[in-house]
Amino acid sequence: MERLKLPATLPSLAAFRDFVSQAAFAAGVGPQLLLKIEIVLEELLVNHVMHAYGSGEGDSEVVCFRKEPAMFCVQVIDHGPPFDPLQRPTPDLELAPESRPVGGLGIYLVKSMSSEVTYERDADRNVLTACFAVTPETELKSQAD
Amino acid sequence: MKVEIVPSQQYVLVKVHGLLDEACKAEFDEQIHPLIDTGTKKLLVDLSGSDRVTSAGIGHLVTLVSRANAKGGSVVFVNPSAFIKLVFHTTKLTKFFDVEETMEAGIQRLLEG
Numbered sequence: 001m002e003r004l005k006l007p008a009t010l011p012s013l014a015a016f017r018d019f020v021s022q023a024a025f026a027a028g029v030g031p032q033l034l035l036k037i038e039i040v041l042e043e044l045l046v047n048h049v050m051h052a053y054g055s056g057e058g059d060s061e062v063v064c065f066r067k068e069p070a071m072f073c074v075q076v077i078d079h080g081p082p083f084d085p086l087q088r089p090t091p092d093l094e095l096a097p098e099s100r101p102v103g104g105l106g107i108y109l110v111k112s113m114s115s116e117v118t119y120e121r122d123a124d125r126n127v128l129t130a131c132f133a134v135t136p137e138t139e140l141k142s143q144a145d
Numbered sequence: 146m147k148v149e150i151v152p153s154q155q156y157v158l159v160k161v162h163g164l165l166d167e168a169c170k171a172e173f174d175e176q177i178h179p180l181i182d183t184g185t186k187k188l189l190v191d192l193s194g195s196d197r198v199t200s201a202g203i204g205h206l207v208t209l210v211s212r213a214n215a216k217g218g219s220v221v222f223v224n225p226s227a228f229i230k231l232v233f234h235t236t237k238l239t240k241f242f243d244v245e246e247t248m249e250a251g252i253q254r255l256l257e258g
Contacts, residue, residue, distance in 0.1 A: 010168075035231055038197075046166060046199050093237040098211035105236060106200030112235055 023064035033138035156187035162194035165202030193224035223251035
């Protein structure tokens with residue numbers, strides 16, 4: 001399990017991205033799945049930085065770990081007020097974009113690109129966990145393959 | 146995000162640089178939307194300088210396309226990164242957005258449209 005804790009600010013995003021990319025690479029995640037992980041991370045972190053602490057300050061913590069069978073997971077943790085973004089309704093993507101209700105698209109991206117995503121309120125922490133199945137199609141191929 | 150606007154005789158090229166997110170609203174409101182409001186009918190948006198987009202950034206792109214369409218104009222996006230292509234595809238925006246892989250294909254689509 002690897003973790004990185006930084007101030008919940010936009011300048012921290014690049015360090016979080018690099019941290020997760022390196023952990024995913026070490027876990028054998030291939031480029032196509034890494035792209036999905038990056039999109040999910042972007043949505044979770046930007047939402048987190050903009051809203052977790054209102055106008056106040058706080059830290060963001062990102063934890064990467066592997067879970068059996070063959071899952072790579074990313075947790076985004078804050079100490080803000082309880083908030084479960086997964087409860088947002090899914091937008092109707094069959095509607096023309098200008099007719100779609102505002103909001104909900106980010107969490108739709110998170111849900112649709114993760115194999116599973118969960119929210120937990122753990123003491124004073126919001127813990128969002130997104131896991132990605134590392135299958136033979138999505139794992140990093142060695143040079144010999 | 147930074148915006149570079151390059152007018153030509155048949156269309157206006159808009160090059161965007163940096164993350165397309167919530168914070169881009171000022172650039173859209175102050176630099177890109179006025180092009181549509183002052184009569185530009187054909188807008189080519191070069192995404193090669195932006196490798197990422199968030200859902201909030203998508204909202205800005207939707208507003209731009211809707212605004213252009215409402216005024217009889219059209220917008221073509223070119224040079225999307227793999228990240229942006231996957232977001233467009235997942236959110237089913239490829240049905241509504243005109244997207245081309247290259248500048249040449251984008252210009253052709255814009256001028257034929």
